[in-house]
Amino acid sequence: MKKTITIEIDCCDVESCGREVSARYPCMNCGVVHCHNCRKTQGVVYNHRIYGCGTGDAYYCNACDALLRKQGADVLHNAYTSLGKIRKEIDEFVISMEQRASIVEDVIKKLNYAREGGKENEHDNNN
Numbered sequence: 001m002k003k004t005i006t007i008e009i010d011c012c013d014v015e016s017c018g019r020e021v022s023a024r025y026p027c028m029n030c031g032v033v034h035c036h037n038c039r040k041t042q043g044v045v046y047n048h049r050i051y052g053c054g055t056g057d058a059y060y061c062n063a064c065d066a067l068l069r070k071q072g073a074d075v076l077h078n079a080y081t082s083l084g085k086i087r088k089e090i091d092e093f094v095i096s097m098e099q100r101a102s103i104v105e106d107v108i109k110k111l112n113y114a115r116e117g118g119k120e121n122e123h124d125n126n127n
């Protein structure tokens, strides 16, 4: 016996794409669905934890992300973007501290070298 069945599949809402979407992560504001590939260019993913991602992450299409940023009234979107900002600040802080540390490390290296009477220098001079 043959049966014809109708199945419903989720497809990417990007017109030029339209491929089937396996995991469904719609825009949390307008509900538009993007496939894995289109998500990279058509929207923004926000992690739900400062050091972690997965269930609880947010996805907003570019249009909604821009709109919500401009309006600044969506409490959840604001929280996600705040977390993103904090993450960025942590990264910048770490880089700046590493630069400062590297300058001091250089000073210590040079001072210790001088403290040891520049032995290697004498050695070099003897040659």
Ligand SMILES: [Zn+2]
Pocket (backbone or CB within 6 Å): 027, 028, 029, 030, 031, 032, 060, 061, 062, 063, 064, 065
């Ligand atoms: Zn949207």
Ligand SMILES: [Zn+2]
Pocket (backbone or CB within 6 Å): 012, 013, 014, 017, 018, 019, 034, 035, 036, 037, 038, 039
């Ligand atoms: Zn797509």
